Amino acid sequence: MFSVLRTLARWFALLGVFCAGLVALMTVASVIGRALFMTPIPGDIELTQFGIALCISLCLPWCQLRGGNIIVDFFTARASEGVQRKLDMLGYTLLSLMMALLAWRTAVGAVSVREASETTMILGLPMWITYAVLAPGLALTLVIALCQAARHDKPGTIDTAE
Known part of the structure; x- marks a missing residue:
């Protein structure tokens, strides 16, 4: 079970890093376009917000693991x-909640925004996808975090990354 979680978290993190790289490249291209040609990438702020939020979400599991x-x-x-272990278990449980x-x-929120047919202001992209x-x-x-809380009470099983 833990190896599956570790593999999933790793793939999520790699995808998150890829998204961050794309956002960085787009930002550089937009800045260069703005400076040299007075034409930034349309919607670059919208795409940056979406990309970085996605990156953070995808990297959270690896960070926790x-x-x-x-x-x-x-x-x-x-x-x-023993006290530290119990406090850590409490922390994992609260993070899980x-x-x-x-x-x-x-x-x-995604369902609600989809039903409302909300779109981004500049590009007109459906907002529900972002959520x-x-x-x-x-x-x-x-x-x-739930698995860590369950395992953390036993000596020698502090981290699921072991």
Whole structure:
């Protein structure tokens, strides 16, 4: 199970990095077009917002799997390993709840925006797609955090990336 999650998270992250690269190339092309020819790429801001949101969503599962989120352990650094393990398990559980809420509301938002036929201002792209593509990354982060919470209570199984 954990190897499947690791593989999915890796592919999501690679896709996210690819999207970030495309956004960077588009931004450079738009800036050059604006500076040299007074013609930026139409809708470059819309595409940048969409691309970076997608990138973040797709990279979240890998970040969670690898323990890349910020941990503030100033007050718990001297606590016993058992207390730290329980606090980490609580953190994973709370993150799971937050990701469940975000994935659910993003999916509901996509349906709502689709029903309203909302489009972007400049390019006229359907807005529901922007919401819909964020949900899978959030949902995978949810599953990974739940698995980490379930495994974290047992000594020697702290990280699903082991």
